[in-house]
Amino acid sequence: MASHAEKLKMAPKQQKAQCDWQELERRFFLKTFNRFPVVLVRGQGTQVWDDRGKQYLDLVGGWAANSLGHCHPVVVEALEQQAEALVHTSNQFYTIPQIELAQLLAENSCLDRVFFCNSGAKANEGAAKLARRYGKLRLNGAYEIITAHNSFHGRTLAMTAATGQSKFHEPYAPLPQGFINVEFNSVEAMKEATTANTCAVMLEPIQGESGVSVPDETYLQRVQDWCHEKGILFILDEIQTGIGRTGTLFAYQQHDVEPDIMTLAKGLASGVPIGAFLAKEHASVFGIGDHGSTFGGNPLACAVACATFRHIIDNDVAGQARRVGEYFFARLRDLQEQFEFVAEVRGKGLLIALEFTSDIAQEIAMACLESGLLVNRVKPNALRFMPPLIITEHEVDKAITILQRTLSEKATAILTKRVTSRP
Numbered sequence: 001m002a003s004h005a006e007k008l009k010m011a012p013k014q015q016k017a018q019c020d021w022q023e024l025e026r027r028f029f030l031k032t033f034n035r036f037p038v039v040l041v042r043g044q045g046t047q048v049w050d051d052r053g054k055q056y057l058d059l060v061g062g063w064a065a066n067s068l069g070h071c072h073p074v075v076v077e078a079l080e081q082q083a084e085a086l087v088h089t090s091n092q093f094y095t096i097p098q099i100e101l102a103q104l105l106a107e108n109s110c111l112d113r114v115f116f117c118n119s120g121a122k123a124n125e126g127a128a129k130l131a132r133r134y135g136k137l138r139l140n141g142a143y144e145i146i147t148a149h150n151s152f153h154g155r156t157l158a159m160t161a162a163t164g165q166s167k168f169h170e171p172y173a174p175l176p177q178g179f180i181n182v183e184f185n186s187v188e189a190m191k192e193a194t195t196a197n198t199c200a201v202m203l204e205p206i207q208g209e210s211g212v213s214v215p216d217e218t219y220l221q222r223v224q225d226w227c228h229e230k231g232i233l234f235i236l237d238e239i240q241t242g243i244g245r246t247g248t249l250f251a252y253q254q255h256d257v258e259p260d261i262m263t264l265a266k267g268l269a270s271g272v273p274i275g276a277f278l279a280k281e282h283a284s285v286f287g288i289g290d291h292g293s294t295f296g297g298n299p300l301a302c303a304v305a306c307a308t309f310r311h312i313i314d315n316d317v318a319g320q321a322r323r324v325g326e327y328f329f330a331r332l333r334d335l336q337e338q339f340e341f342v343a344e345v346r347g348k349g350l351l352i353a354l355e356f357t358s359d360i361a362q363e364i365a366m367a368c369l370e371s372g373l374l375v376n377r378v379k380p381n382a383l384r385f386m387p388p389l390i391i392t393e394h395e396v397d398k399a400i401t402i403l404q405r406t407l408s409e410k411a412t413a414i415l416t417k418r419v420t421s422r423p
């Protein structure tokens, strides 16, 4: 009988014979995703395969969720073991994986208590509700949360309002009240927006979705000091930056700050859906019935998160992400030296962007895809790299070779065409 791995390898050919997946997607889905023309069917480490058997090096990493890469043995084993024991029960009962995970997170961060949910947006929603509850109980009913321009906090209605980008606001107006967006990287703007109605500030340590914007070294510290001075909560959205992504377990550890509330999701269970928000004791003001979730803390997801988190700590995966990230960064800087249309390299650890002087990111991403490299077009003029944290320098070299060739062939051609086609 064919093994599980053999069956997976066989599947693509059988599926291809039966279906045009892209056509089915066009027929049956709401048209929200602008997908690349590739149907992925299998993954191993940093590699994925499409339904035609073509192999790719994956620098998208499930949008920064595949922290240990695809089908890591630690993840697969945890999934298998927990699936045979208990997949789901309700939060009416105690279950062991979620308690173990809560203890692991609290003992390895500056936070004390945790609430589990299923996604980044839900983690941020929970954090916002906790801040409002804090405002009601401790700050005379203050309810406003200050966030930054160009931030991204998720797609629920409230997190759409929290997200500081008008392109997300306009289609859904009117949005829930109580979110004030101010200039990123400006403590002055934060101060000006703070009123007696303010209960919290919520920031990403690095703004991932808007193109990997890294604030000044002292920004987070100065915002934290301001929050302390005003007695309001300092919330960090570490949904993208957490779990080793920027070279430390959590990004806040590089800034000498301690958030009152921190949100996590993406890399926490290496691709299995989970979210969490954590709070310091003084901010843990929820009482019985104040918040809840059917799937939050699900034993399957929590068992995988425990295994992922332990593996990351025991093997200093965050340190590896820092070292390989620095190497990747330096190699991208070499590309910047070579190509005058590369404007900037920015980021930390394995969250890096390459910005161009013009809007060529889509064409470059498509050309990379053809050459077996998956990258994210984060902005019309920028690519983002957020590979599995286990990527090696050798794999970075392979990626750089493809990027270099693509930039030299494709980008030069695109730019030449654009210049010659000008009237």
Ligand SMILES: Cc1ncc(COP(=O)(O)O)c(C=O)c1O
Pocket (backbone or CB within 6 Å): 063, 119, 120, 121, 122, 124, 152, 153, 154, 155, 204, 208, 209, 237, 238, 239, 240, 265, 266
């Ligand atoms: C910083 C940040 N917050 C929140 C979210 C929303 O997470 P999710 O898509 O899991 O709801 C994202 C997703 O990209 C994110 O990067």
